[in-house]
Amino acid sequence: MGNSFEGKTVVISGAAGGVGRAAVAQFVENGARVCATDIAASVTDLERGSSGQIVAVPADVTKSMEVEKIFAAAEQRLGPVDVLVSNAGFIISKSAHDTTEDEWDSVMNANAKSFFLMSKRALPAMLQRRTGSIVATGSISSVVGLPEQAAYCAAKGALLQLVRQMAVDYASRGIRVNAVGAGSINTPFLTRYLEGLEDPAAGEAAIKSAHPLGRWAEPKEIADAIFYLSGPAASFVTGQILMADGGYSAR
Template sequence: MDLQDKVAVVTGGGRGIGRGITQRLLAAGARVLVAQRQPLDEVLGANPNVAWFNADLGEVEAPYAIARAVEERFGGADILVNNAGFMFEKSLDDMTEADWDRMMVVNMRAPVFLAKALLPQMRRRGGGSIVNIGSIEGIGSNPWHAAYCGSKAGVHGFTRALAVDLGRDGIRCNAIAPGWINSDLSNDYIEAQPDPVSARAGLLKLHPVGRTGEPDDVGAAVVFLASDDAAFITGQVIVVDGGRTAKLPLPF
């Protein structure tokens, strides 16, 4: 798919799923502004088609600063990938209002208002594509994930709403709901289990495709949704989970 002459903003695009997204966008010909607090690694930092902007998405002004940065560096954005987010595990008994608010600020408020900040650029450039990274936990839940699941269900909901509101501007908005994607954090989680070998084997059994996901799997879906090949797709939540949520659990 061809994204030549397109400019993308990817929040959290320097590591994990975000890095897979950035790499796929670059391979398709796009230029990418990565907005995150951590500096880029040497490979991305040396790429002339990549720029880094130091942003804390918990700050109210961050979306507008990101919009100014991509305007100055690349002349504006055609694609927005709201990838950055975080998760914690807490029971309702232990969760505070501050915990909840922080989750909603980063996982929901920042994506919505970054879309708002980039609207003038996308309109001027003839339209655009917004891809929000939701989660299968916006559909189901793991234990102690009330705040995270609430935030990701919200991402899926505002994706549909923005698609309805922005279609007249030629701006499409879709979401991707990843399942288990391999990363340092997910691998550490498996290794922390009492029996990591059995835990990994059990995890694989949940996936009809016989493997867990890679950041590149999500990146490929992002590139498709950002491209003209998806010109008639908007307001959708695309599940990328190796069939995990399609498989009914059995006790044997």
């Protein structure tokens, strides 16, 4: 079955970033109406010139009142939400003993709590309509321990467990829940990470060689995986993490 989103409403968080922008473009190209949200005000760029197909909402997805603002805008301006793509996130690269309490909370909130809050707000209407698809952007860090990623691995691991739990809870009521397990992606997220290293060139080489495909992903390659899981092409897939990681986790 193909993936047509004609007439569907999709909410995408982290939409001002690399993967988010690629996902917005892909859903729009395939007929969806998209509510694009991000804490960065630059997300409003997406709405301009979109002929009403994109509604942009600057908001912090770690706060339930802001999440309410996102869904109110989506529902009023676009219609009931068919697909949630919970993609916002960021990393603080530190080992556990170096991570402050505030750093732990901010990484857990942006990557895991945000997914809970967005799902919690999306689900009642999906349950009422007995249809819906939720996709979260996970990571290699959802499934393996990586050095100096204490809070990030914990957060992306929590995200994956919530994917599995909700998939089981809601499967009989027509709702699928999945994650993409992304390898390293050529986005501002990765640029910031490399800039924080003592030797960014060595870091880049090490990251690329850690992926059997010998490179990192372009944002569109992760958006492709999100797109697949979101729609009817994945109608019998739920509770899964699709590792779009260049073979990293296969070793």
